[in-house]
Amino acid sequence: MDSISTDTATRTGGQILADALVAQGVTHAFCVPGESYLDVLDGLYANSDKIELVTCRFEAGAVNMAEAHGKLTGRPGVALVTRGPGACHAAIGVHVAMQDSTPLVLIVGQIPFEETDRESFQEVDYRRMFGSVAKWVTQIDDAARIPELMAHAFDVATSGRPGPVVVAISEEMQKRRVAVPDIGPADVAPAYPSPAAMDKMLAMLEKAERPLVVLGGSRWTEETRRIIREFCVARDLPVAVAFRRQSLFDCRLPNYAGDLGVGADAGLVAKAKQADLILAFGTRIGEPVSQGYTLFDMAGATPIVHVYPDQAEIGRVYRPALGVTAEINAFAQALAKLPAPAGAPRWSAWTKEVHAARVKQAEAPDYEGPLNLARELQALEAVLPPDAIFTCDAGNFATWPNRFMHMTEKQEFLGPTNGAMGYAVPAAIGTKITYPDRVSIALVGDGGFLMTGQEIATAFQAGVAPIVLVFNNGMYGTIRMYQERVYPGRVSGTKLTNPDFTKFIESFGGHGELVERDGELVPAFQRALASGKPAVIEVRVNPEQVTHRATIADLRQQAARK
Template sequence: MPETRRGAAHHAPRPGGKLLADALVAQGVTHAFCVPGESYLDLLDGLYAVRNRITLVTCRFEAGAVHMAEAYGKLTGRPGVAIVTRGPGACHASIGVHVAYQDSTPLVLIVGQIPFGETDRESFQEVDYRRMFAPLAKWVTQIDDAARIPELMAHAFDVAVSGRPGPVVVAISEEMQKEMASVPDIGPAPVLPPHPAPEAMPRLMAMLAKAQRPLAVLGGSRWTAEGRAAIREFLVANDLPVAVSFRRQGLFPGAHPNFVGDLGVGADPGLVARAKEADLILAIGTRLGEPVSQGYTLLDMAGHGTPIVHVYPEQGEIGRVYRPALGIVSDLNAFARLAAETPPVRHPAWSGWTKEARAARLEQAKAPDYAGPLNLAVALQALEKVLPSDTIFTTDAGNFATWPTRFMHLAEGQDFLGPTNGAMGYGVPAAIGAKIVHPERTVVCFVGDGGFLMTGQEIATAFHHAVAPIILVFNNQMYGTIRMHQERSYPGRVSGTALTNPDFAKFIESFGGHGETVERTEDLVPAFRRAVESGRPAVIELVMNPEQITNRATIADLREQARRAAETAAKPPAGAAAATAAHGGTPGPAPRRIGPRNR
């Protein structure tokens, strides 16, 4: 073959659209999730040419497409790929980019763009994506020269998985996709992951040996099955109590004697109290963000309180909020393998500490005697017993999500996908994406009535691609989380949070799916079995008691708490009444505080 001046073999000219599709093949992409648009017709044609290599999943809404791609990224550890059109398409997709950013999920979003010759004229659907996505993505670029497609696409995939994983946005201008270029494809670079420094494990184990009440908190993304097994081996060998961070239930088996619960929204108050009592925190993979730290109240930011060992793949995240006693920069799976090979230092005091924490977890997972014919706690625990050991769970955001988190325990081979950024509308498309990636596994989605009607139309995508997730819709006829906060702050003043819903069973039946409505505790498992046997996408509506606003409180409880708080706030401080009487009048104004609080 003749050689070019750069020493690379000659390649036949290809249009940009074909180069883009071939670049995805070169990066090992197996699925791409899209809503089609005229801004990337040439890429669509390129994908037609590689349809035996890449499955193109046609979705109904851009947010749904990116959520499916994000679920792919969570399950595989490889960048999920979504493709959307310019302007409105990119704006709709942005919520999925935000999920991937806060969830540390590798993702590549490709956005069709206007012809670059029309830039800065406010052309039809023109958006500057570098400015739009800058706060939401690890890197944003635009390809205007077809010859640079292999280079920039390879870099996009490298960035998505490096350090702290996350989303990359690539805009592709319209006329560039027609431009011919003779360039080679570029595959992934064989990069070895970062490993702990030589002194990391000796220092960690020395700190562990001195602790009396240690607590491990697992989080993060891109864990492999081998990595999860290795970190479990290390934690169990040292008999440590193990909590998972917000919506990371799949990282440690819930039935294991060392599992003590999740630190996130709706966490067990007892676990939060124990975390505050701990004298060493092993934060492995978690950023220790706002949900995990209970609104940044759990630990001392300056590092003067409980010592923290923070293991994370990117140095810039270590100490960002909480100053650790020891920071270890490492790929999580590499750290887990090294930790599993390290001789344990089990301390006699830990056994009782771990057993107490585990007993507290089991106690708070007991199903209370809730009012009404459907006791969700009992029903979900009965469902747990009949689910396959490799079930994939997806969850939407909302108060309903705390029910399975509190009352169910994931098995070792099960996966749990949820938006740590609290994005409603995630659950249904994530379930469909998960089922497309793993059609052989049972996929169960937990979603509220509010979240379901944000992206529930994506169930059409499940039919189009012949996959059958099972969707459990928790229907309490309200935006439950906001109603909870409303009742705490403005009890009885219901504004903007009530909902009117369709018949969810008939909704899925209109597509040709299986629909059921469950109103009694004992009916959930039989309904679920019928849904599985139907072999079709299914929706099971759970008719909740609207009064039971959380799994720990009713609306009446919240109103009573608000009433008591108001009474306490209205009472004068101790001694104020006597002082008022002595001076023959009402208390004067409090002295004005001079300083930052009054500026």
């Protein structure tokens, strides 16, 4: 740890905090600058050879970039925002990190602590504001405690169930000079499953007739993906992935079952209800995965083996037959030591049935109109690099790639499990900054794009070139879908008027493409990639086809029959 300072000469609090980030191994920080943390910015200037500071246009964008960095690396993403409005704008990214179990450290400038409780300019009590959406919230008022509290912030962000930590830093504290050494990361062994638990899991599996594996959670390493894939393939276990966790398993394999999340295939849901053993590795089995807590009996009629790093989450909703408190990568190491299966499993026919339902689900129907989005996405899939990174926004458009595309083991699929719109564009920029040599593709609707699309300016400033696919149907499609189900024909608040998205990106000096017909998406993508510039591909989709399963007319007919 030669980068950690043991110098006892005095430094300003701002310098100490910047040095604390270096000591924790931070390589990137995403910010919207503010006068409340000028001294930290000066400290980061002194560390510019160690930490790349990315200047963003909106605090929500900055935190989503940091969150994407945390998802990809498994290390806490770091964002810095100013007090009051800046922190409020940043809150959505904290909520994303909480529900996605992403390690994140948000640093918020704060008022001088002598002014506390006077409703000073931009004063907010961050412990109260972020208390329900962060793992820990603290405020540093004593510069001598910066190394201690920042080290603990990083420990909390990565321990147990990973998540966000918010650290407020009072303004005058940053100016004070103290002599204090830096503190580096602690070398902590992760929670490892007991041999007895592994033996019991195998015994339960040996008795099963219709097992189903469900993969989820965060901080999976490439080795962990390989080990769990080999474990499942060797035993011919059908594997489903949790909501927006498609990249945890190679979706092209013959034991892939599909994704259990929003818009899950009814065939997979039916099979999950028929399963006589659920192996839940890394997932909380939250509301989207459990189909609104309807998929399993909460008292444990269907045996569940629940592997999760935080014991408090095991049994929180579903009582497991076996709960295993283990960090997912440590659990994978234990899996790798298990003996190879002897002979063919009894459930091979079951696995074929489950996979057949997935294959049928992925067949592209004949949709009306000049553009069949399902076939275009499958054509795009065929030409993508094997390590491409997808970032996905919220909206009905997002169910199309879930259904019709197949992620590979080395690709990444990042999406907010809390359904936050405006995530995909800044996340794609964050992933491209993190891994400049990998292709980064944002999938976003027209509504979500205009929430944070201005962050494309950050891509130009950072010198990176993500490719953004904007699916334009001129509406808030998900809300329109629900509206037509409940109040058919009474359209209110869901229609959108959009700009020319190709001219929008061209005004920055980027590359724009328009796709309206079959056969146009792949050439447009290839031209965008070859341009070497940040690019937007506007995909104009049929607004009548409001979901991949139903048109607006279909929904109105269904409502009329009720």
